[in-house]
Amino acid sequence: KAGVTQTPRYLIKTRGQQVTLSCSPISGHRSVSWYQQTPGQGLQFLFEYFSETQRNKGNFPGRFSGRQFSNSRSEMNVSTLELGDSALYLCASTTPGLAGPDTQYFGPGTRLTVL
């Protein structure tokens, strides 16, 4: 089974621009979560989508948004980029749990650099 894939792997943007990141989950997984990883803040939860609906949202400004398509692929968008948005953005898909919370499987991430 193919793992979680994220595109692009690397991005360089300038302040004020917008960016769209893509995530394809493991086949059969219907839940996709996004995280931001920075050296200073560690791993922070952005949002989670399940069956095309946002199920949970972290404490990020409205410049950060996402969506999920009917094939479970997900995109996240960051508008009006700021220098502090430079980070590794990780996507994780979730296996249907038989009992209790699900195990998340992570993609390799998209490294975004804002200049």
Added chain:
Amino acid sequence: AQSVAQPEDQVNVAEGNPLTVKCTYSVSGNPYLFWYVQYPNRGLQFLLKYITGDNLVKGSYGFEAEFNKSQTSFHLKKPSALVSDSALYFCAVRDRDDKIIFGKGTRLHILP
């Protein structure tokens, strides 16, 4: 508030020695706890999880974790460390809103 703490930024262990990476948590209700590992320039890989049942949970790559309810801890352990275990380790808890909260991470260095 739900939280996870990894008190050590870095742990150094000689190859062949046992290793422990510490994690404590604060949640209301039953805790759902996870350990993940991150190798350089890679995403996170799932190691193991505790939902219920035996306090000792066995996971990938020979790792195990011990759930201690009275001490609210979920320490990651391995009997004999390998150089290839050197990586960044994250403890995580799923809160009652179903969000996953990660600790800050502990960098594990295994010295040959």
